[in-house]
Amino acid sequence: LLSKETKESTHVPPISNSKPIPYSALADVFEKLEQESARLKNLAIASEFFQEILQSDRPEGLIQVTYLMINRLGPDYEPGLELGLGETLLLKAIAEGTGRAASQIKADYHRVGDIGLVAQQSRSRQPTMFKPKPLTVPVVFENLTQIARMTGNSSQARKIGIINKMLTACENQEAKFLMRSLEGKLRINFGEKSVLVALAKAFVENEASKRNKKGTAEALVQAEEKIKVAFSQTPNYEVIIKTALEYGIQNIVEHCTLKPGIPLKPMLAKPTKSITEILDQFQGEEFTCEYKYDGERAQLHLLEDGSIRIYSRNSEDMSERYPDLIAVVKAMKASNPNVNTLILDCECVAWDVEQKKILPFQVLSTRKRKDVQTSDIKVQVCLFAFDCLFYNGESLITQSLKERRSLLKDNLEPIEGKFQYAKGMDSSNVDEIQGFLDQSVKDACEGLMVKTLNGSESGYEPSKRSRNWLKLKKDYLEGVGDSLDLVVVGGYIGKGKRTGWYGGFLLATYNQDTGEYETACKIGTGFSEDDLKKLSETLKPTELSKPKGSFVYEKNNSNALPDVWFEPTLVFEVLTADLSLSPIYKAGAANYGKGISLRFPRFIRIRDDKGPEDATSSDQIIEFYERQANV
Numbered sequence: 001l002l003s004k005e006t007k008e009s010t011h012v013p014p015i016s017n018s019k020p021i022p023y024s025a026l027a028d029v030f031e032k033l034e035q036e037s038a039r040l041k042n043l044a045i046a047s048e049f050f051q052e053i054l055q056s057d058r059p060e061g062l063i064q065v066t067y068l069m070i071n072r073l074g075p076d077y078e079p080g081l082e083l084g085l086g087e088t089l090l091l092k093a094i095a096e097g098t099g100r101a102a103s104q105i106k107a108d109y110h111r112v113g114d115i116g117l118v119a120q121q122s123r124s125r126q127p128t129m130f131k132p133k134p135l136t137v138p139v140v141f142e143n144l145t146q147i148a149r150m151t152g153n154s155s156q157a158r159k160i161g162i163i164n165k166m167l168t169a170c171e172n173q174e175a176k177f178l179m180r181s182l183e184g185k186l187r188i189n190f191g192e193k194s195v196l197v198a199l200a201k202a203f204v205e206n207e208a209s210k211r212n213k214k215g216t217a218e219a220l221v222q223a224e225e226k227i228k229v230a231f232s233q234t235p236n237y238e239v240i241i242k243t244a245l246e247y248g249i250q251n252i253v254e255h256c257t258l259k260p261g262i263p264l265k266p267m268l269a270k271p272t273k274s275i276t277e278i279l280d281q282f283q284g285e286e287f288t289c290e291y292k293y294d295g296e297r298a299q300l301h302l303l304e305d306g307s308i309r310i311y312s313r314n315s316e317d318m319s320e321r322y323p324d325l326i327a328v329v330k331a332m333k334a335s336n337p338n339v340n341t342l343i344l345d346c347e348c349v350a351w352d353v354e355q356k357k358i359l360p361f362q363v364l365s366t367r368k369r370k371d372v373q374t375s376d377i378k379v380q381v382c383l384f385a386f387d388c389l390f391y392n393g394e395s396l397i398t399q400s401l402k403e404r405r406s407l408l409k410d411n412l413e414p415i416e417g418k419f420q421y422a423k424g425m426d427s428s429n430v431d432e433i434q435g436f437l438d439q440s441v442k443d444a445c446e447g448l449m450v451k452t453l454n455g456s457e458s459g460y461e462p463s464k465r466s467r468n469w470l471k472l473k474k475d476y477l478e479g480v481g482d483s484l485d486l487v488v489v490g491g492y493i494g495k496g497k498r499t500g501w502y503g504g505f506l507l508a509t510y511n512q513d514t515g516e517y518e519t520a521c522k523i524g525t526g527f528s529e530d531d532l533k534k535l536s537e538t539l540k541p542t543e544l545s546k547p548k549g550s551f552v553y554e555k556n557n558s559n560a561l562p563d564v565w566f567e568p569t570l571v572f573e574v575l576t577a578d579l580s581l582s583p584i585y586k587a588g589a590a591n592y593g594k595g596i597s598l599r600f601p602r603f604i605r606i607r608d609d610k611g612p613e614d615a616t617s618s619d620q621i622i623e624f625y626e627r628q629a630n631v
């Protein structure tokens, strides 16, 4: 539809001193990233743009540019900044903003399947009587933030009002990216991981250019590592960029340390299939086994002003959802007056108050997620603390687990059924570990977490899936040793008993480098009738008229095509017999030519605590496949 306008070269005003960054400059970079599929070239495009901003007299403009590039308006943990406006509202805004008939806009959308392109085309057809002021990055950022924060009755009309105003000022491809940002799907082939690398490169080059030099490869590798570590400790681009500007990119880690109130990215575990595999991996090292509780990860923060926050696995603020836990932490603080500030890593588990025992995850998942009043709570929970990351003003993550564990136990009194330590056992005896594993399952746990206990290897590694944390899940000892968490991208119309619902789903991994979803299998097993009914209700409104540009699937084989496509919103936890190469799926296909697919996949549950970008990554499925091939 739009190939002509899209490819036409446009005049983009350069970034100049004393002026805000023109939005057209950013849209131009988005366009280039979208057109280019080679990762290195994309990195160069983004980092050169970032560098240009750093060299201007408004280097802090990079903060908003970075957020717009990852399609967010602030850190993950800050609520109320989500975009992702519905199709209906956006189509209405285009119709009103461009004066075209709603029916025409809808028809275009069904043909093209991309709201951004429809807006761009509608704009370019529209005669302009007068030329409004060109959009700038700060203006767009501010408007998007206002839209994200708007709630209440008349908010729809007010949102449309702001969108229209911006649309009128759009030139060339600006409308396309503006609408895609509003929809929450930018489709620029450039994931957040790549944005971090591009930032590192831009800072290195900028700092070197001040000495009339080019950045060295060594400086670049170090900066990439440092920005990743800094971000995993302080996942806030504003803090990272300001710190890099003030202290230099190579010094950011020590200045972006842990801070209560900023959730760090949690450390993750590698799967294992047997106790002997664990013993092989931890040869000669001291390690501990802990119960792997089956609940919801909870990162507990006690701030200096006495306030308490609880964050989920993906840094969402869950404090309102767990008023009962907040009360527990208050009680804990009252009985431990020496504690001033704190960050604890815990699992929040459903608890049977009468029997004094753990209840399965399914019980926890029945708890209400919104507007929770303490008096209405039916499912009680207990926090099981397994790590202490920050204590009284000091980050502990470089200390050994043994030291962190002692500090936790020496300073915080447990409260039965409310706040307890994760049950642990230090042993390297196969029979003892087997006994502990069996006991953990009897106690309603998923299996064991086995962790290096001493020495530098036993530090807490934010955001890393580390070899120093191994998980041993009782149910998953066969096959690949772990379940996979895959994004639902398509559906199959149900037949027979499943008529009226979707009978199966197409699932995909998330490629963190490209920001694309790569198909991995079709699944139709493991669902109850109730599951299918609820899934149909949830997924129906997310149906798309066309697959997204970010979906990677086999186009030439009808077996690989679903009946309907979905906006990526849901993540399924799935078990598989094993992984095999397949000509019709695409997960990890960059490595093998063929994709990696799941054989006999079975649905376990929806992972509410994971967004599509937290799903099993394409790199991970390659790792699973290779481990399986080696064993």
Ligand code: ATP
Pocket (backbone or CB within 6 Å): 266, 268, 269, 270, 290, 291, 292, 293, 294, 295, 296, 297, 298, 313, 347, 386, 422, 449, 471, 485
């Ligand atoms: P992923 O599938 O990405 O690995 P996940 O959220 O599915 O992550 P697992 O890796 O299977 O989780 O296991 C780690 C999770 O186990 C932690 O995120 C935490 O929620 C939970 N957990 C329960 N008990 C413990 C424990 N003692 N130590 C660490 N994590 C624990």
